[in-house]
Amino acid sequence: MDLTIDAGEFLAVLGPSGCGKSTLLRMIARLSVTNGGRIVAEPEQFQTAFVFQDAHLLPWRTVLDNAALPLELLGIGREERYSKARAMLAQVGLAEAESRYPAQLSGGMRMRVSLARALVTEPRLLLMDEPFAALDEITRFHLEVQLRDLWQRRGMTVIFVTHSISEAAFLANRAVVMTRRKGGIKLDRRMDLPAQRTNDLRSDPRLGHEMKVLMEAMEEE
Amino acid sequence: MKKFLPPLIPLVVITLALEWMVRSAFVPGYLVPAPSAVIRALFDSRDELSAAMAKTSAAAVIGFALSTFTGVAIAVLLSSSRAIQRSFYPYAVFFQTVPIIAIAPLLVIWFGYGMKTVIASAFIVSIFPVIANTLTGLLSTDPALRDLFRLYGASAGVTLVKLRFPAALPQILTGLRVASGLAVIGAIVGEFIGGQGLGSVVDVARTQQRVDKVFAAVLLASLLGLALFGVINLISALTLRRWHASEQAS
Numbered sequence: 001m002d003l004t005i006d007a008g009e010f011l012a013v014l015g016p017s018g019c020g021k022s023t024l025l026r027m028i029a030r031l032s033v034t035n036g037g038r039i040v041a042e043p044e045q046f047q048t049a050f051v052f053q054d055a056h057l058l059p060w061r062t063v064l065d066n067a068a069l070p071l072e073l074l075g076i077g078r079e080e081r082y083s084k085a086r087a088m089l090a091q092v093g094l095a096e097a098e099s100r101y102p103a104q105l106s107g108g109m110r111m112r113v114s115l116a117r118a119l120v121t122e123p124r125l126l127l128m129d130e131p132f133a134a135l136d137e138i139t140r141f142h143l144e145v146q147l148r149d150l151w152q153r154r155g156m157t158v159i160f161v162t163h164s165i166s167e168a169a170f171l172a173n174r175a176v177v178m179t180r181r182k183g184g185i186k187l188d189r190r191m192d193l194p195a196q197r198t199n200d201l202r203s204d205p206r207l208g209h210e211m212k213v214l215m216e217a218m219e220e221e
Numbered sequence: 222m223k224k225f226l227p228p229l230i231p232l233v234v235i236t237l238a239l240e241w242m243v244r245s246a247f248v249p250g251y252l253v254p255a256p257s258a259v260i261r262a263l264f265d266s267r268d269e270l271s272a273a274m275a276k277t278s279a280a281a282v283i284g285f286a287l288s289t290f291t292g293v294a295i296a297v298l299l300s301s302s303r304a305i306q307r308s309f310y311p312y313a314v315f316f317q318t319v320p321i322i323a324i325a326p327l328l329v330i331w332f333g334y335g336m337k338t339v340i341a342s343a344f345i346v347s348i349f350p351v352i353a354n355t356l357t358g359l360l361s362t363d364p365a366l367r368d369l370f371r372l373y374g375a376s377a378g379v380t381l382v383k384l385r386f387p388a389a390l391p392q393i394l395t396g397l398r399v400a401s402g403l404a405v406i407g408a409i410v411g412e413f414i415g416g417q418g419l420g421s422v423v424d425v426a427r428t429q430q431r432v433d434k435v436f437a438a439v440l441l442a443s444l445l446g447l448a449l450f451g452v453i454n455l456i457s458a459l460t461l462r463r464w465h466a467s468e469q470a471s
Contacts, residue, residue: 031368031371052369058387058388
């Protein structure tokens with residue numbers, strides 16, 4: 001597999017189950033070892049953040065302490081990490097919930113805490129592994145708009161693994177469809193869509209067209 | 222009140238029925254004492270019983286505390302590497318199957334009559350559930366969270382303190398609940414041989430055919446076990462209430 005990703009890109013990775021989408025993310029994050037291949041220009045360590053399929057919060061910590069966890073592990077002082085975590089929680093709309101525990105939150109809120117936790121270190125590269133797959137559609141739409149918005153403001157690179165064609169087309173600037181055989185790339189396409197993505201776009205024929213192209217590539221397998 | 226009333230009803234009914242059976246000579250009093258006789262024995266031997274109770278409590282609590290700390294430490298060690306776990310865990314299991322009553326005389330040879338033997342007995346009986354439950358808890362940390370800690374360069378020590386240990390707390394407390402009851406049993410068994418406390422009272426009263434006193438001592442030993450169990454439950458409620466399903470209002 002040969003894939004070049006530009007800095008500041010929002011890349012969606014699509015593909016059938018078991019094609020190695022998640023493995024690709026884990027290799028970029030250096031959580032798995034590469035098998036014969038090489039990841040060139042790896043991002044500096046600690047500038048990468050990872051969002052998992054489920055929120056994976058620490059249930060014994062409050063929302064604030066969960067969001068501040070990465071800074072705590074990196075040895076940042078109490079004052080600084082709390083003020084950064086508070087600012088980040090405000091950006092995902094959870095300022096009110098900082099002293100609550102994960103068990104008291106809805107699935108969408110938990111995912112937002114997870115997002116705040118990932119962004120609190122101001123990563124240059126954000127890796128996301130089907131983060132919204134377990135959420136209901138309305139919550140997912142809402143979070144997609146929010147994520148897109150955060151990406152635009154921060155100028156980071158996002159690699160977003162998903163098996164939802166509509167999600168990939170709506171979120172990304174560029175989408176890659178992987179082949180069933182591990183490591184191949186079937187389609188590499190830039191989305192011809194406006195930079196500003198709002199919920200109005202969801203019923204736009206241009207989005208429909210992009211989805212159709214992606215779907216055809218997926219179905220050819 | 223709603224919580225205490227249901228178990229109270231059978232207690233009152235059975236106590237009254239027992240009292241009636243003994244008084245009407247249905248059951249001979251030298252085999253099963255009337256509840257009133259047990260209460261009288263509690264009152265008449267209050268000095269002896271409370272001194273014995275204090276000794277047994279001290280031994281059980283010390284033995285329990287030792288097995289808590291040692292058990293958790295051993296589990297942390299075992300969980301740190303697969304190789305260590307494979308080599309030593311079978312012996313922990315084997316250790317647990319050794320019947321305490323059979324090695325109690327050996328304890329007397331090693332530690333002499335008295336407190337040390339009793340504490341050792343309470344410790345040996347109660348350590349295994351602490352090790353087993355803590356180990357299970359430490360080994361079942363969410364792999365995604367372990368990845369997260371690794372991503373931010375957390376050391377093994379930090380990961381243990383901030384992730385694996387708190388995540389294992391519900392299981393550790395389950396181990397402590399089981400161990401608390403076993404520590405009292407271990408203390409009583411140790412006292413049969415080591416000669417002090419409630420275990421000794423039971424042994425002496427038995428030779429004197431004082432069934433009422435035996436029951437009084439057994440009752441106190443059970444209350445001790447219940448009290449220890451209650452303390453662990455309280456700790457569990459306070460630490461887990463905010464986040465673990467087992468302690469959340471149903």
